[in-house]
Amino acid sequence: MTSFTYDGLPGRVVFGAGAARTQLLGEIDRLGAERILLIGTGKEGVIGARLCAPFADRMIATFTDVRPHVPTEVAERARAAAEHADLVLSVGGGSTTGTAKAVALTTGLPILAVPTTYAGSEVTPVWGLTDRGRKTTGTDQRVLPRTVIYDPELTVALPVDLSVASGLNAMAHCVEAFWAPQRNPISSAVAEAGIRHLVNGLPTIHAAPSDLAARGELLLGAYLAGSAFAVAGSGLHHKICHVLGGAFDLPHAQTHAIVLPYVLAYNLPNAPQAGDRIANALARPDAVTALRELGEKLEIPKGLCELGVTELDIAAVGDDILAIAPADNPTPVTPAGLRALLHAAWSGSDPSRHTT
Structure with missing residues (x-):
């Protein structure tokens, strides 16, 4: 048997059809969040807004300016939007999760991720930012989402x-x-x-x-x-x-x-x-x-x-x-x-x- 070291990563996973509709609020309460920044764009933003309707009073802002590969200027705008937040709620694919990670990287805010694609970024501590055509990646435990809700219903609309x-x-x-x-x-x-x-x-x-x-x-x-x-x-x-x-x-x-x-x-x-x-x-x-x-x-x-x-x-x-x-x-x-x-x-x- 080969010797090895395995570092199991922390994180909570909630999985099931309809889980985002029925369990999102409970997971937000579990994290003790009262001021939520929603990150989502296009159809994802619509999905996020629908999911957040029951607790709209806790939503302080919605950030929709998501771009692939997370340009640094987008990251800065997202961080500004999160100024008074105590939780980042990411609803979308890898670019959306990546934008949430860019916020967490400098603010330390916890992330609750609701994926709508199969990117997998939501369970990794890997972040990436692009500046003038050059992408930089790194690993930091601060960007690892605390909770991930996997709901197959949210992926049906994906072309x-x-x-x-x-x-x-x-x-x-x-x-x-x-x-x-x-x-x-x-x-x-x-x-x-x-x-x-x-x-x-x-x-x-x-x-x-x-x-x-x-x-x-x-x-x-x-x-x-x-x-x-x-x-x-x-x-x-x-x-x-x-x-x-x-x-x-x-x-x-x-x-x-x-x-x-x-x-x-x-x-x-x-x-x-x-x-x-x-x-x-x-x-x-x-x-x-x-x-x-x-x-x-x-x-x-x-x-x-x-x-x-x-x-x-x-x-x-x-x-x-x-x-x-x-x-x-x-x-x-x-x-x-x-x-x-x-x-x-x-x-x-x-x-x-x-x-x-």
Whole structure:
């Protein structure tokens, strides 16, 4: 048995269809909150306002200026809105949770998160801010939400294309947990279970978007994915996607969904046991082919070129990725290897042909 250290992260999870309608006020009371800042935008803001109607007298403000990758100027405006709050209520996806985390990072305010996507950020202590095209991430226990309410009913309105991309983003958290810097047997077991739930739910959601049981499978998979990622840390896949997303303002979930098979193919020759476990969880003999075919079935864009990224863009970010690439990545990250990986992910070519 390998020796390891596992730091279980604190946090309360409330899970179930209708949980946001029936248990939100009780969870707010449990945290002793009387002055609440709601963060949510668009449809999420409407959902949040509806959920908060029974305790509208406690709402001091609603912040709707949410942006992907949390630009620093957005973070500052959100912090100003939270000046008199004693709780940040986040209702939405990863960008909304990220904005709440930016507030908690400097104010120490507790977060109650109600996810409407499968981002998983709500169970991690990881924050991210973007300043002039460069995204910086870090880890701080202050940004870890105190309570998370998972309600499959709130995800039914999420469009199919965003649902499957968000689900594959959660899949990336699971896959990367097998070789991230703080990996351990517990995080790997959690990640493997997360893959099983995600692969159970994704095809059904694509065919029947209102299937509440499948939505529950994805939410449970996303929770497990985020939990594994929170402990294991960030590896090569996330380093690549954070640089790309910050530099070119790319859609977060779609970027992760596209890049995932290529990083998997890059690492598998030097991580065969991880590959076997991932393939086993996917119920397929070849993990790379399984993920590639799953993406095609779910109609995910094949390459970054479909998101508007150019070959020159790909060439421009190589050094930034190399500077933060994990030293213990299963396959050493070399300039030539990274160029081949990025170009394959850009063009959308067969990832199994670009292993090192």
